[in-house]
Amino acid sequence: MKLTTRRTTLATLAAIGLLAGAPAWAQTAYPNQPIKLVIPYPAGGATDTLGRLIAQKIQENWNNPVVVENRAGAGGTIGNNFVAKAAPDGHTVLLAITALIQQPPLMQLPYDPVKDFQPITRVAISPSLLAVQPSDPAKDLKGFIAQVKATPGKYNFGSYGAGTSSHIQGELLNTQAGLDMVHVPYQGAAPLVAAMLGGQLPAAFIDSATARPHLKSFKVLAVTGPSRMPALPDVPTFAEQGLHSYEPLGWFGLLMPAGVPKPVLDKFAAEAARVLKLPDVRERIEGLGLFVGGETPEEFAKVMRSDAEIYARIIKEARITLK
Template identity: 80%
Template sequence: MTSSARRRLLAGATLAVAALGLPVMAQMTSYPNQPIKLVVPYPAGGATDTLARTIAQKIQEHWNNPVIVENKPGAGGTIGNNFVAKAPADGHTVLLAITALIQQPPLMSLTYDPLKDFQPVTRIAISPSVFAVQPNSPANTLKDFVALVKANPGKYSYGSYGAGTSSHIQGELLNTQGGLDMTHVPFQGAAPLVVNMKGGQLPVAFIDSATVRPHLASFKILAVTGTKRMPALPDVPTFAEQGFHSYEPLGWFGLLMPASVPKPVLDKFATEVARVLQLPDVRARIEGLGLFVGGETPEEFAKVMRSDAEIYARIIKQANIKLN
């Protein structure tokens, strides 16, 4: 082959490679080129909806492009989740999911796979849970509580904010690891759970940090989930510090896109969300809800999702948790 022929072949190959990248580059450059739907799979008015509208407003202002929050509630969030999983893979449909997304596969039949049909963007907010007992409880530590329940078989129940939720899974995990026989009492949400705890109808409950924050003085908190103590409760040890495992996962509110969205498009959106999460007023809004600000990279959030899914699936199987 002559040198001129080699040059022509090389030039042709270079042009071919460049041409292959043009559609993705063009898509990334023009994105967004239509309104973005930010789907909330729960009713308007809750924490998920509030976070979605906070993020949507800031992105819309910066990009000068409509970001519309669409509430698609029903079936424990699965209707909205499925809508986004099956949406066009152009980056204009985004899901704001909660931890239930990766807790549900062992509990119910789904039309999508949370780990295969979505691409993580980032967690925008994080929520530990607390293990609360009545202020007059004789238990001052988790070890005290376990001994108390064992000494009174059949007399203790624990409240959760719903069957199949984090608080239900955490309660059954304590039953399993502590050898306890507490009866599960589910409520339709965390607010009525707190009302019943404050009214003395329940002896103990697992409550998310956002809901319990205004009521911390009403309860005795014996443990918190996660790997670190909560700043609001610096003297309360984690479950791990007290010899209990698999309480590391934290509740989260996370953004996800359909699995086939081009990586450059997803990264452009993730970079914008990371900018928004650094805004002082946004951080203040999230922290004002009793939550911690997120902000991981897509790769870091993907790792969290996989790890959490494995832990929850193992607990659900070992504790034989079922949805009635």
């Protein structure tokens, strides 16, 4: 009896010791407080729209507040940095865009986009396209390149800002095709499209979500990514037309600060995957001209690393700066 009692006492003490050393997430259910979903851009844009859609669905299913907080400024770096420095308990989440991994070669950042975040999944994916005026005589990308070469100093291309995907894609075309198109940056996608519709630009690189309502107003010569866009089945990719490094697609991705316990990350990732499979969510995302995401954290991490390497190489070779 004494031996049995002693063993029981030791087992109890060991259990208490293990619980005392266990992390907080193992002692309390997650989530146990409101979740903050940080949007590093102003309200009203595509990132904000997607964030509020995801937040609403998670809040309804978990019966736990999911508060969307817009922390705009400095090209998204203010909101990104807030999440990078947040407590790694799973209650602060970032909805970032591709700029997160494009910025390191262009500016000094107070965080490391790879080391300071844990990827969860891509919410939506966006190809880009090279659009020219309907009156442009070029029938394809090869014809457009020939025109630009034949008239040095005559062509420019528009983007929705210095250092953005559209800027990088335009300079990549200059580098690979030996062109001299001048970059004309706009303050966002909306004014860029307005300039194209007004005939003020001969060409522009535009994301699919922004271009979708205006596809009949442009002549589209090529699309980025590994495959053609369903909305433009007759338009070949850049790769099909002999150019490389246009494989990366734009994305809107969910991330948490580094150090979040794996069970917490996995639980949120599973919920995000569930939400992205809902018919009404998929319809809303596709209605914006985007593809639905939904990869695992490991798959998204691989995409981030690959994209970061490609963009860093392009930025260096094309000598792209924010000036």
